[in-house]
Amino acid sequence: MTPAELHAQVLAAADAEGRLPLPPVTSWQTFPFETAGLRVVPLAPPELPEPPRTGEGGPACAACAGTDRDVVWSDERWRLSRFGKPTGAPVVLLLETREHYDLPGLPDRLAAEFGVLTVHIARAIEGLPHVARAHVSRWGDGHAHMHVFFFARPAGFPQLRGTCMAIWDEILPAAPASQRDADAAAVAGALAESYGGAVASTGG
Numbered sequence: 001m002t003p004a005e006l007h008a009q010v011l012a013a014a015d016a017e018g019r020l021p022l023p024p025v026t027s028w029q030t031f032p033f034e035t036a037g038l039r040v041v042p043l044a045p046p047e048l049p050e051p052p053r054t055g056e057g058g059p060a061c062a063a064c065a066g067t068d069r070d071v072v073w074s075d076e077r078w079r080l081s082r083f084g085k086p087t088g089a090p091v092v093l094l095l096e097t098r099e100h101y102d103l104p105g106l107p108d109r110l111a112a113e114f115g116v117l118t119v120h121i122a123r124a125i126e127g128l129p130h131v132a133r134a135h136v137s138r139w140g141d142g143h144a145h146m147h148v149f150f151f152a153r154p155a156g157f158p159q160l161r162g163t164c165m166a167i168w169d170e171i172l173p174a175a176p177a178s179q180r181d182a183d184a185a186a187v188a189g190a191l192a193e194s195y196g197g198a199v200a201s202t203g204g
């Protein structure tokens with residue numbers, strides 16, 4: 001199906017304003033919003049070629065040019081960072097390659113390391129006593145440089161389970177920076193112990 005055919009299919013299923021009906025996710029226990037007044041945004045026509053991502057023929061690659069200021073763990077080929085500002089999840093971490101690759105372009109050696117690293121990072125995050133799950137997300141639509149998010153989902157809140165946690169992360173009050181940093185340090189320490197690499201001393 002071409003982009004134009006997909007858009008035509010959407011319009012055929014939409015109402016006079018181009019709006020599709022609310023999807024089943026809006027009735028899930030985990031959906032963060034009440035449905036009264038909620039409407040689906042009309043899907044805009046296709047835009048081709050797509051706007052370039054950073055680090056892909058457009059703006060320079062921020063990941064390649066960036067500092068190690070928020071890095072909490074690294075080895076020769078990978079780095080794990082926290083975010084400058086805490087968010088609603090207890091801790092959110094970002095795994096990146098040191099060299100410029102996108103996920104589909106990872107050499108097999110790095111792909112194998114990525115698999116093992118992902119398991120070790122998830123294990124370390126789920127080892128935090130107040131965390132039930134490590135959610136792993138690769139989107140890659142904004143930045144071309146390989147990066148994968150790890151969201152820590154707080155224990156004891158069934159409403160925060162699943163894909164909506166990425167939205168709840170923006171809704172919940174930000175975790176105290178001291179607790180976030182302690183969680184990130186605990187994950188980095190566990191990773192260095194179980195996988196290798198080194199804990200980084202972040203700039204604070």
Ligand SMILES: [Zn+2]
Binds near residue numbers: 099101
């Ligand atoms: Zn890059």
